[in-house]
Amino acid sequence: MDKADLDNEKTYDEKRDAESHALELNEEDDSPIEEVRVTISNTDDPQMPCNTFRMWFLGLLWTAIISFVNQFFYMRQTQISIGYAVVALLSLPMGHFMARVLPTSQFKFFGRSFSLNPGPFSIKEHVLIGTMVSCNTSTAYAVDIVVLQKIFYHSHTPFLGGLLLVLTTQVTGFALAGALRKFLIRPAHMIWPSTLVTASLFRSLHVNSTTETEEDRGRMTRMKYFLLVTLGSFIYYFFPGFIFPTIGYIAWICWINPDNIILAQLTGANGLGIGVIAFDWSALVYYVQPLVTPWFAQINILVGFILVVYVMVPWAYYTNLWESQNYPILSAELFRTNGSYWDKDKVLVGGHLDPEKYLEYGPMRMDSFFALTYGVGFAGLTATVVHVVLYNGRELVQRWKSARLENEDIHSRLMRVYPEVPDWWYGSLFVISLGLSFVACVVYEYMPWWAVFLAMAISMFFVLPVGIVQAVTNQQPGLNIITEYVIGYMLPGDPIANVTFKTYGYIVNLQALTFTSDLKLGHYMKIPPRIMFMAQLISTLIACTINLLTALWLLDTRPNICTPEGKPFTCRSTKTFYSASIIWGAVAPARVFGNKDDAWYAPVQWGFIVGALLPIPFWYASRKFPNVGWLKLVHWPVLLAATSNMPPALPYFYTNGLFVGFIFAFVLRRYRYNWWSRYNYLTSAAMDTGVAISGLFIFFALQSWEAKFPVWWGNPEGAVDHCPKAGFALKNEFDWESEL
Template sequence: MDKVELEHEKHYDEKHDAENALELNEEDDSPIEEVRVTISNTDDPQMPCNTFRMWFLGLLWTCIISFVNQFFYLRQTQISIGYSVVALLSLPMGHFMARVLPTRQYSLFGWSFSLNPGPFSVKEHVLIGTMTACNTGTAYAVDIVILQKVFYHSDTPFFGGLLLVFTTQITGFALAGALRKFLIRPAHMIWPSTLVTASLFRSLHASSTTESEEDQGRTSRLKYFLLVTLGSFVYYWFPGYIFPTIGTLAWICWINPDSIVLSQLTGSNGLGIGVIALDWSAASYYVGPLVTPWFAQVNILIGFILVAWIMVPWAYYDNLWKSKNYPILSADLFRENGSYWDKDQVLGPDGHLDPAKYLEYGPMRMDSFFALTYGVGFAGLTATIVHVVLYNGKELVQRWKSARLENEDIHSRLMRVYPEVPDWWYLSLFVISLALSFVACIVYDYMPWWAVFLAMAIAIFFVLPVGIVQAVTNQQPGLNIITEYVIGYILPGNPIANVTFKTYGYIVNVQALTFTSDLKLGHYMKIPPRIMFMAQLVSTLIACTINLVTATWLVNTRPNVCTPQGAPFTCRSTRTFYSASIIWGAVAPARVFGGKDDAWYSTVQWGFIAGAILPIPFWLLSRKFPNVGWLKLVHWPVLLAATSNMPPALPYFYTNGLALGFIFAFWLRRYRYDWWSRYNYLTSAALDTGVAIAGLVIFFALQAWDVEFPTWWGNPEDGIIDHCPKGSYAYNNEFNPDSE
């Protein structure tokens, strides 16, 4: 900032500190330690946030990331502009606008405003970040539109697709309003990921005048953030471009890389035992080692070991479901003899399953890891319900009966200054979204009208228990499996109805919790709720439109899109989405998990019962022995959801993330608390930011122009960067990929 802006900011701060700031005693703070060390317990209600600068930069970045992320979503090498990148780049833009925009007052319809009400504030910055964070991930329903046109050769009008995208994204927002008194206001619903974001914004807006006396003589948060971001940016060039092998050091496999068993157990494409990943993007992929509470990481570790390193090797080498004919970890589909299963051999011209062809060609098979993961996913779903009922049921009933919340902390009291969003705003939005959902599904033949009700019922039923798990543990059990499972039994052979039902049942739930997480960030940062509501809603509508326009443009203009011949637009994620439509929609779960047409995997459905039973004995023991603390920390929903992302996630992601978690979430917190309380969450944000910026620079400056680093041992020409070539082989390797 220049001298003029510094003087302007000093005058502004002095004025509002004297007149309006709410100063509180140190004792008047959050009862939660992680919140207390990260979030300020003061607020200035007069700080500008609903400004021209906020809307201009927020909508600008919404448009940019909606286009860029959707564009690269269809490419073989995907790239995404994330939250931290937008937060970092929008900061100088905000300061620039604060310097150059006129400060005079304007009047419009009796409303007085200024284009430049003062220095660029942290609240404006948070709103800009929130508008983009709502839409960092591309709209899930866009895949359905692509699926219809490219794979099923049906052309739904653009408006029909737009209604589908709008309703699946916005309905969840309407549900978020009902979750406020359960998941936002209670102090113990901390939402760990929001603490990282809050730490990032706090550091970016820190100055020497805001450092407390205890901080004097120590590295400022802003300086620390910039230094770690720079280090992360420089370092990522090695695993991301120059020396990718250091991201998958399968050193045990190097003892005998020609051994299939050793490769399966220790290779990065196998079970990853001993693999060292010197790559933050891999280690932080799922666990979130600096963010996720240590008790949750211990549950993840136990669940991971039970499934990936005990159940899977036992099932595989015992040849359960003829596992040895397939790789030990794969998302591909196979025939019984181990060759790849060709879906084109069993589908009719309309894309639906031909039962006669299916019986003639042979049933679909999968590897034991994939099948067991489904079973554990079933268990995680019922465990979530039972766990929340047992551990949180009494509290939920009390909160349901009373609009007056207990357990309010200082942040809830500070937010009383701002008018709350009326319930009728959320209710009206839900009614409108539901009505448009019926129009989209009935008029454009996505699925029957009753399926909309059923999908919404599943999303609503699970949103609170899943939200409680995520708010406490930073882990989100997904509903994609159960939604596919339910509609697959009810409407077998209809792939479009299957993926549409999944989108309404699963993504409405995800969107509700995404918006709730953003509302919690606004709660921590003292953003007026009504302004947050409008910022989220407007940005989401714009982002949905841009996502669909971009995808439609690419599909209509790129030759051979979503095929290997259409490289680089091979639509890797969309093709996975298509495979799911075949498994759960065309073939349907009765032929996979039922007893129809020689289905092998019916036993995994016992996971539903197992998940419902497992939390009960630990809850009973915790009540009988209340002084045994660890019993209360056994969290079966997290434990069973540990492997839900595998595949496509790989086991070494977990082991390396949990190793970092031990250092940061346990050792540093216990033995270097001063450092942890000041820098832990900031470190996570800085590492994410450095990797994201480096990834963008590497891609746009080099890889987009086919400029690859010279091949050498650390960047092998064959692309097998872990030097363990048989990790993806089958034990009975007659049908390995390189032999077909």
């Protein structure tokens, strides 16, 4: 640490007592944002322990466990992911136990005194443990590249090359997060809705009789409510998850005539899902997150969903656009022109496309829904940039010019007590990560050096506009399409370079926003920023290494892994990753969206221009007619990103999730505000926790031992929704019934 930093630290120490005294609060000194005001405490105790032995021990222990378990199950046919809520519950009794048994003696270490047991297990320690896990709940994306090389392309890269690839793609995003603090964390209106659920969970786990207010007297405590809802969710999930799967997607309209292909396509769970009723919480929250996402954002999602799924897709399919009636109405598969499946092995030689064999075998086709969603995704990207420039541009320029913390809310003022992370920490981390990225990509021949620069440029260009959208609406437009598209034109026929470029362009952006979200949680929960920095960085480095070692161990020890014969290690998600490398890398977008070798889907590229134009008239109208409130709520990035998760998401996920959102985010908030302000976010956390624990129990205690519930009407062997022809093509040139 240099002299400037030491002086800065001393200044903070001298100001601490004065500022702590100055931040004595009254009831009116609170956040201007209603959702934050009813969820986050407007007080803080700077003396509460957080940087403790207990925190580091439990945080790193759970990081190692989660990294191994989630990577292990990621490669199985049935994936299980242990998430944030489960670890929060299990680490709580462990923390209290350590607070009871560890010695309270003071120890000296490098001239500093510390205790293994500084007092009761605190909520700040708990939040840091959860943060270390949340950084690494999803397995490292780049591990799939290592698996791809070894299993599908039969090439080998030394362990160090794979490790550098995995580490740099995960950590570089963390370095970018530091540059976003002024724009996405300190402003009060950047609320990050998902962090409110997490904060509500932790507050409920640590509330006690001494912290209850007068308003709480005579009402069910948050902790009791959380436990009851979690228990109910745990018990109930046995029905859609094991005993009665049909209630997860009741396609009652299709039952009128399940042999009618058009009716099945429109009303089946695997079709457009009109009228499907879902009693499965995991489906309801898959994308919409109805209790968390603001109501105005849900309205935008609904409009976008209707335009794409109920207007554009039926029009395209039933007018036979791109001969789409040869294929199912909703599918992520690739086809030949006659409707049969397109076999990539017929046209690849050594993992690269053979142009002559491609012309001989025939072009690759997709259903109209799949093609249209690409076009909508193109539009969503440009709409995001234009929307943020129009609606947030002036504020961004002001914040760029000035480092002053203007218009701070109470939470920003409370955080002034703690020393901020110096910019040079983040800058040094970025420089080191970038340098190691060049080593990984150039030395180990993943992609050319200039591609590293370009991928980073795309990620950095979009990180702020995408972050603003996510911070306000809880929705995140992804960059996977644009990164594949760009490098697919620049390096056609090179699938490994394509997925590597996508990983640096997309995952660096995604990781930056994941880390930023965690920093916002730390902001709400008053976690010292420097401790948060170290916890995030160290846990990520450990998790990445364990992810890669676990995958390599499975590749070396499981026979026939990533093949049907290797069941249950069939690598379903990795196969999807492989298919993307074929579409965008080997075949390349010129043969899909261009005009080369009988490509059909070039019109969807107009989405880039359409998306850039759409926000302009609505922005102009909102300024021209400021009293028309709904004009300010039209959010084209969210509207266009509504169907970005389809497939694998299905239409009934949206319709049922938005219905639940109407009840909680609109009706209960407007007409039962007291209940909503106390229990809404807690309900979301409790339902998620119950489903997660129940899903783990069903898998480990029953399914892993080959235990199956008896076959009956509610648990059939075939189509669970009793609508099997939803996946059929309208024109039966190809024998779909024998195939499906």
